[in-house]
Amino acid sequence: MALNEYLNERLELKKSGKKPALVMTHVVCGYPSFEENWQELEVMQEFGVDLVELQFPFSEPSADGPLFVKANQQAIENGVHVDDCFEFMQRVTQHFDFKVIMMGYYNTVFKTGHRAFLQRLKDAGGYGFILPDLPIDEAGELHSIATELDLAPIVLMTPTNSDERLAHLAKNADGFIYAVARKGVTGSNTTMDQEVAGFIARCKQATDLPIAVGFGVSTSADIHFIGEHAEIAVIGTAALKAWESGKAPELRAFFAQLEA
Amino acid sequence: MALNEYLNERLELKKSGKKPALVMTHVVCGYPSFEENWQELEVMQEFGVDLVELQFPFSEPSADGPLFVKANQQAIENGVHVDDCFEFMQRVTQHFDFKVIMMGYYNTVFKTGHRAFLQRLKDAGGYGFILPDLPIDEAGELHSIATELDLAPIVLMTPTNSDERLAHLAKNADGFIYAVARKGVTGSNTTMDQEVAGFIARCKQATDLPIAVGFGVSTSADIHFIGEHAEIAVIGTAALKAWESGKAPELRAFFAQLEA
């Protein structure tokens, strides 16, 4: 599948020591505005980000922390619709090198219709999707249409999962695994310690797919830690915080310290 | 008994046509002040009033209407005590010609003690007492001490009483009967009509004692009406209202129109 191939390619950079880990970043569509989103993405491109999650704003972002909740809400108040998000995605995938993953809540997909949504995602150049409130047990039909359309249904693994559950999750996953490093919502810091390492090891036992690790990644040490144990570091809230505190210059500074 | 003799004497004035009816008036001790009480009594004396009720103020004057309620309350706030009332009564009985009846609530008597209270009443020159919240069924001991001391225990008869009850009341009465012309508390007007006449007739069937009629007497017509059917007209609230609206001159005017 397309995402697998892309990741295999990019992982060469890691193997060859050019990068401690691949990096996936996050942008909430239309927050603060599509213009600023574009500027953020330019910075991310500058720093060679490998994957970007484009979050489709939803009114009930129950898996998100305060910063993203506000971003979702503001985007909706700004008048951002699903159509706008796809249009933006189209422009992004045509212009940038990184690959784009749709991130959002299941109702956005459900309301558009499974096939219609995934087709639009495909058409907009997306490589996959992450729906944190859609457990695999409810995802059967959606995932099979995704396979049909060569889109990766990204599955989350969590520290609370048993080994059996991890194995079951692995069977239903493609592209990469999103390993949630700790309990809680987006945006709080996680100490990257042996517990996290142990959890990633359990994930690795269950799957051969690359493993992306969130949440709460914000330092170069985090990236190196993740690189030692997994493949992809997910940078979410920290980047948005940087943007909010000083737009492009701050975001650039943030990425610069990440590379240190 | 003293009161009976006095009333028989005074009733000669009525029989001889000099007065349409005897008159009993009312003063709340210490309201507005003992000084003003004295001035009121002087006016009453001027107009040949036959009997005066001196009301001992009580904190729960539940048989009184708004004007007397206020008067009771104010008197207490003015610091009027039972001692003051007796002292005042003493001065009044020594100075004026009319006879004085203590009026008040039973608790004032009870708290002082039956015998002690009646003895003080006797000593202060009182001729009897009216306790509207003491039904005869609860008055046995008090009435027998009264008889002993030659004080009249004034009994109330009311339109709601059956003939049997009226007879029973009569047996326990002395001095005169206080016939309550209508339901309600002191201070509202009563139309002196055939219903009242019928009620007085029923009282007369029960007793040979003189009958005083209240409440709500305020005009010369009322007095004449009462004179036709009974012996004593009771003037309560109307006199106090006059006093309040213009002291001695108004009170004088009030009595003058009563005599018209």
Next chain:
Amino acid sequence: MDLFNFKDGREGYYGEYGGTFLPEILHSTIEELKLEFRKAKDDPEFWQEFILLMQNYSGRPTPVTHLANLSKQLGGAQIYLKREDLNHTGSHKINNVMGQGLLVKRMGKTRVIAETGAGQHGYATATMAARFGFDSRIYMGAVDVARQRPNVFWMENMGSEVIAVTDGQQTLKDAINECLRDWVTNMDNTHYVLGTACGPHPFPEMVSWFQSVIGKEARQQMLDSAGKLPDRIFACVGGGSNAIGLFQGFMDDKDVELIGCEAGGFGPGKGNHAARLAYKDASVGVAQGMKTYFLQNDDGNMLETHSVAAGLDYIGVNPVLVHLWEQERVRFEAVTDTQVTEALKISMRTEGIIPALESAHGFAQAIIEAETMSKDDVILINMSGRGDKDIFTIADALDDKHWKQFIRQKAEQYGPE
């Protein structure tokens, strides 16, 4: 022991207390009431009708709740609550009121009047009047109207006319006087629904009878749930209706100690409290239709009283209880406002139960005594009402900052008059 067997004494008297001290004009009215009441009391079907009404309308029987947490925390006696708060309208007052409603129907009257202090009895009476289709007027001291607006609001919405009484201290006793004044005027079609076991005979007996449903239920419930009778029973005493209601169930159980809990307010001293028997500031008198202990001065004029609980803030007390107190069958204690708000807090936090401030007097005394009792001992408290209707009073008693802020905002939202 039948408290109301007057064969060897005077009808309506309990020892030297009680009686019927009313203006003569009410003689036939009170005689009619006595007669109807006597007929009703002698008629088992009437009691059945009453019980059925209370079951279907008010949710009787109310349960008994074991306060396991509180008992454990205190480390002494096992504490149980009789849950009169679960009645329709939220207090035991409804028992008496619905019973009198049935009597009013029997007497063919069409209008009821009632006094109210805290507002609970007025609220219950307004409810009863709506349910029975009676006209109704509730007298309430102007001071109480001002501080108990929530209850006034409900009374008016249930169709009652609420009259603010501006005489005297403008509180409960003055509202009673005003009821008597209304009654002497309108007795033909009007019944006076007295709210507690006070006033002229037959009210103390009648109210006690209707409230006896509490004790009847509670005795059996204690046997069922605690496996034994309580060692001590606590009830707050305002006029004394909830206390006598509960106590009657245990009158013949000599080992059950009965404790009446009065309003200690700021503590002993004339004017500081409403404790007629527990403190030494009251004496025997005759007012508001009965002979009993009153907080009065040497002239027989009534004193000011104070309690955090409006429903206990009354000058007189049930003559039956006075008699039982003199016979040492009932012990009287007073608890202060401070003890009461502490007891309220403990009850909320340890059991999720919000007693009315009145009822919290029983809690406060029980808490004091429970600690000194053994784990096998059993205590029963009468929870005469729920506190959530008293939110203004309780918030004030607890001096709650957020609440005050909320009220300020609300006032701002309403804008100037």
Next chain:
Amino acid sequence: MDLFNFKDGREGYYGEYGGTFLPEILHSTIEELKLEFRKAKDDPEFWQEFILLMQNYSGRPTPVTHLANLSKQLGGAQIYLKREDLNHTGSHKINNVMGQGLLVKRMGKTRVIAETGAGQHGYATATMAARFGFDSRIYMGAVDVARQRPNVFWMENMGSEVIAVTDGQQTLKDAINECLRDWVTNMDNTHYVLGTACGPHPFPEMVSWFQSVIGKEARQQMLDSAGKLPDRIFACVGGGSNAIGLFQGFMDDKDVELIGCEAGGFGPGKGNHAARLAYKDASVGVAQGMKTYFLQNDDGNMLETHSVAAGLDYIGVNPVLVHLWEQERVRFEAVTDTQVTEALKISMRTEGIIPALESAHGFAQAIIEAETMSKDDVILINMSGRGDKDIFTIADALDDKHWKQFIRQKAEQYGPE
């Protein structure tokens, strides 16, 4: 008819509605809950324990009351009420909450969280937490905190921490989101006490099960007191817990018509109401853990909603009820705010009964229909809660001048901050 027999379908689904839409991190938590719940449901002793607790603590069974006056006035069907208002804390919410409390104890957890809109569920949960000795935190939209301070006051006094949620519309749905966020963080020691028959499986089934006590009691009570089953049953539908609780008692009685009464607010039109099924403004979606009808736009984002009754002011609805609606077993109607306040007034004046604004929706629809029915017909309304705790809301709804004046005076008395 067992609504919760999933043998022929998917577990947790009612037709195409229901399901468990939760982040993966809660998978084991929800599995544990399902397991414990299944064990409890299969264990007759658990139900016995639940019933006993509800009897002793909350006053169950609640009675059924015949509204003879109202029936007569309308001239049609005989109207009965199921009196959930007489429960401890004043609404049916306590049934579910105490049941979940027992489950929490079985699971060995020590902390509970809950969302609340009107505050009734939060109030019940705070009560349960105090009684069971759990730590507790209640999430409540900031808008609701501001307008429902009385309930907040009691929750805090019972020892709960109340968190004002400032996201989204700052109302119920946002409080639910916040609970989910807390839960994904603290699932080890924390149980989320969902307040209505919504959310991910097993909540709809579990809440329905605990609330079924209403219908179980009511069916027998109607046979006893009306001598027949009701022809129609009315219940307000917010999340749908009191409705499904009552309806379950009559599921197999095909002649009993079941009517769910939604919040018509200002009337039809997106944003004006909270009627998911009676009006045509909602569509199927997936949010807050379940698939059901939501008031949402074409993007799947939720609409603003409005109702005079905070407890009905919710975007989604019980999936079981949606299924029954599609099968035409349950009819859905909406009544407007105006109709509701009128029904409230009538109930207060003719019966002395103050329904919660939520419950008054059932009254309003029943009143409309009763008039057209015959005198032999029988109606049962679920009185899910009492209105006296909502005095601020009701006084505002009735635009009561005296009340506003009282609040202004109170604010003045408190003085500036």
